Amino acid sequence: MIKGAVAIFKRDFKKFLSNPFVIIMTLVMPIMYLVIFGNAVGGTLTHIPLAVVQEQPYNDFTPLYTSSLQGLRTLAQKDYPPTFDVLVYNDEEKAKRALQDGIVKGVVVFPSPISRDNAVRLYVDSSDYATPALIESGVQSVLVGETNPVQINKIYGDIKYIQFFGVGVIVMAIFMTTMFGGGIALIKDRELGIIEGYLVTPVKRSSIILGMIGSGTVRAFLAGFTIFIVDILITGIIVQSTEDFFLILVVLFITSLGVTSLMVSIASRFIEQQSYSSVAAFFSLILFMTSGAFYPTIGMPDWLRWITIINPEFYAVDALRSIILRGQGLNVIGMDIIALLIFSAVAITLGISTYRRTLE
Amino acid sequence: MEPQTFYHEDTRPHHAPTDSIIRIDHLTKVFQSKTKSVTAVDNITFNVTRGEIFGLLGPNGAGKSTLIRILTTLLRPTSGSAYVDQYEITKDPEKIRSIIGVCPQNSTLDVELTAYDNLEFYGKLVNVDDRILDARIWQLLEMTGLTDRAHVRVQTFSGGMKRKLEIVRAFIHHPLILFLDEPTIGLDPESRREVWQQITRLNEEETTIILTTHYMDEAEKLCRHIAFVDRGRLITLDTLDNLKLAIPTGDLIEIGFEAMDERLLPEIRANDQITSADIRDSKLFISAKNGSGVLPAIVAILAKYSVPMTSISIRPPSLEDVFIYLTGKKLDEGTSGDTKSSNGGNRQ
Numbered sequence: 001m002i003k004g005a006v007a008i009f010k011r012d013f014k015k016f017l018s019n020p021f022v023i024i025m026t027l028v029m030p031i032m033y034l035v036i037f038g039n040a041v042g043g044t045l046t047h048i049p050l051a052v053v054q055e056q057p058y059n060d061f062t063p064l065y066t067s068s069l070q071g072l073r074t075l076a077q078k079d080y081p082p083t084f085d086v087l088v089y090n091d092e093e094k095a096k097r098a099l100q101d102g103i104v105k106g107v108v109v110f111p112s113p114i115s116r117d118n119a120v121r122l123y124v125d126s127s128d129y130a131t132p133a134l135i136e137s138g139v140q141s142v143l144v145g146e147t148n149p150v151q152i153n154k155i156y157g158d159i160k161y162i163q164f165f166g167v168g169v170i171v172m173a174i175f176m177t178t179m180f181g182g183g184i185a186l187i188k189d190r191e192l193g194i195i196e197g198y199l200v201t202p203v204k205r206s207s208i209i210l211g212m213i214g215s216g217t218v219r220a221f222l223a224g225f226t227i228f229i230v231d232i233l234i235t236g237i238i239v240q241s242t243e244d245f246f247l248i249l250v251v252l253f254i255t256s257l258g259v260t261s262l263m264v265s266i267a268s269r270f271i272e273q274q275s276y277s278s279v280a281a282f283f284s285l286i287l288f289m290t291s292g293a294f295y296p297t298i299g300m301p302d303w304l305r306w307i308t309i310i311n312p313e314f315y316a317v318d319a320l321r322s323i324i325l326r327g328q329g330l331n332v333i334g335m336d337i338i339a340l341l342i343f344s345a346v347a348i349t350l351g352i353s354t355y356r357r358t359l360e
Numbered sequence: 361m362e363p364q365t366f367y368h369e370d371t372r373p374h375h376a377p378t379d380s381i382i383r384i385d386h387l388t389k390v391f392q393s394k395t396k397s398v399t400a401v402d403n404i405t406f407n408v409t410r411g412e413i414f415g416l417l418g419p420n421g422a423g424k425s426t427l428i429r430i431l432t433t434l435l436r437p438t439s440g441s442a443y444v445d446q447y448e449i450t451k452d453p454e455k456i457r458s459i460i461g462v463c464p465q466n467s468t469l470d471v472e473l474t475a476y477d478n479l480e481f482y483g484k485l486v487n488v489d490d491r492i493l494d495a496r497i498w499q500l501l502e503m504t505g506l507t508d509r510a511h512v513r514v515q516t517f518s519g520g521m522k523r524k525l526e527i528v529r530a531f532i533h534h535p536l537i538l539f540l541d542e543p544t545i546g547l548d549p550e551s552r553r554e555v556w557q558q559i560t561r562l563n564e565e566e567t568t569i570i571l572t573t574h575y576m577d578e579a580e581k582l583c584r585h586i587a588f589v590d591r592g593r594l595i596t597l598d599t600l601d602n603l604k605l606a607i608p609t610g611d612l613i614e615i616g617f618e619a620m621d622e623r624l625l626p627e628i629r630a631n632d633q634i635t636s637a638d639i640r641d642s643k644l645f646i647s648a649k650n651g652s653g654v655l656p657a658i659v660a661i662l663a664k665y666s667v668p669m670t671s672i673s674i675r676p677p678s679l680e681d682v683f684i685y686l687t688g689k690k691l692d693e694g695t696s697g698d699t700k701s702s703n704g705g706n707r708q
Binding site (some may be wrong): 003004006009010011014015016019176189192193194196197198199200201202203205 | 473485
């Protein structure tokens with residue numbers, strides 16, 4: 001009875017295409033995320049106002065002070081304006097007041113010649129999340145630069161945050177299209193009695209589910225692929241080889257299959273849209289936030305990292321990042337693919353068994 | 361649950377007459393919930409003859425739809441058995457589904473698709489050969505007069521058009537049996553007549569039709585055999601004429617008047633053809649075995665007491681009268697033109 005599955009597949013797909021508004025809206029959301037979030041977060045910080053002062057008495061400027069001052073003034077990331085706008089103070093108290101008044105983001109106090117063993121003291125505005133770490137590393141690099149300069153080699157080239165994040169958005173698009181577009185369409189069909197119409201036909205129930213998962217998978221895949229292309233255009237990521245390209249398609253497909261099956265198993269438990277939508281929102285939040293799309297998962301507390309282990313999005317994001325950003329092949333993403341396949345198999349089984357129960 | 365297909369040496373009950381296309385044997389369905397159990401179908405036994413239009417009548421909630429759902433393999437019975445053609449409903453549900461057409465009470469059309477697409481999709485589900493499918497679709501659209509709307513979305517259709525489309529959709533694969541659950545519920549009189557014509561036409565193509573309804577006129581118009589169902593039980597099953605004979609009171613005579621002389625009542629009742637005579641709301645209600653035969657005698661008595669008549673009506677008992685007689689209650693308040701129950705909603 002593959003004919004029945006094909007008929008259901010075609011019908012679902014025809015309905016999907018007949019509503020371009022929904023298609024566009026489900027794609028607009030991830031693109032907005034990519035463009036707005038990707039640019040708002042993780043931008044390179046420059047022109048950070050920084051106060052520099054030497055301890056009393058400062059009849060003479062120490063060599064450390066002069067060279068560091070020069071270093072801080074010229075410190076910049078490649079192709080970017082200087083990181084710091086250095087303001088020289090001659091009174092430590094005044095400098096600290098400037099910090100409190102928000103005129104500067106940090107104060108560097110250099111020791112005077114009499115107290116050579118004293119530390120270089122750094123005061124930072126800790127209410128700001130991002131700049132203290134940057135000031136700290138900037139000052140340290142300048143101090144270290146005195147003796148042994150650190151040579152940084154970025155083995156995958158310069159990767160901007162939007163490129164790092166963009167890969168996650170591909171997975172997000174798959175998830176959103178499935179959970180919201182696909183799941184709601186399925187529940188609507190049930191509300192309209194269309195599913196009941198299937199049941200009095202000789203089509204096997206497994207064929208019905210096969211048709212539904214099939215059409216959902218293709219829809220999700222197309223959404224993921226579209227965002228992948230958008231990602232290339234907007235963030236400038238590059239796919240290095242044809243092999244990589246096909247590997248990406250494979251990952252997108254397995255992810256789509258798993259997420260769609262999960263959706264079918266969840267959606268089959270609901271008879272109306274509202275409660276399903278809230279559950280879908282819950283799932284998309286928890287799975288997306290723990291996927292590592294925003295921030296590396298190693299920064300998470302242990303209890304949260306447990307979620308990433310069973311989170312298919314984590315493996316999908318990791319696999320895509322390995323291929324797209326690092327140009328790695330099957331030998332590295334093999335584990336991710338196996339995890340995704342296991343997830344898909346479990347989700348399909350769950351989808352079929354829970355769906356059947358509601359048919360009886 | 362996917363019941364396996366077993367092939368028994370003989371799946372027919374030996375006592376059943378072969379011209380019965382449906383044989384229901386002590387069928388019971390109990391819906392269990394935590395707090396209570398409801399017996400929707402209570403030990404029902406009857407047969408349906410091949411090729412007829414069979415009416416399943418009863419008030420809302422009588423168990424008609426549950427019975428249909430069991431026969432169309434959507435529900436499993438709690439006990440008892442039923443055969444559709446030669447297949448047992450719990451053993452060969454897939455075989456049954458390929459020989460039946462079902463038009464459920466609540467529409468299952470996809471209103472976002474066109475009429476053609478709806479028929480094409482369903483045709484594929486019920487395994488109509490691709491080579492003849494297109495021709496068959498146009499034939500059905502012709503039958504319903506929807507040819508010019510073939511590529512219009514169903515959501516723009518009127519209730520009657522949707523209903524007709526859904527009925528022919530159930531018929532796309534020439535099923536042996538067509539189940540129609542409340543086919544004219546919520547339709548205007550004109551659409552109802554069209555749906556009735558449709559049903560009659562389909563029956564002429566040698567399809568057995570099982571029809572549930574709570575409209576008496578519908579059953580009177582269409583059905584050869586009628587089964588009365590109430591509270592899950594089969595009250596009676598017979599032909600329309602026999603059912604009417606079941607009422608001992610015979611024809612009903614109503615005479616309107618302006619002023620009544622009470623003395624004529626005993627005199628009317630004295631006629632041994634007349635079973636009862638009563639006065640209500642300025643009307644004289646008389647039940648008589650042979651209505652038209654006794655009418656002259658009644659008119660003569662009225663003339664004798666100089667009672668001026670404003671109206672006379674004489675009618676044979678309707679199915680509704682039979683139902684009231686058998687169950688002591690009305691089938692539905694206002695059986696004709698009633699749209700109150702039309703938005704039956706999700707009853708399951």
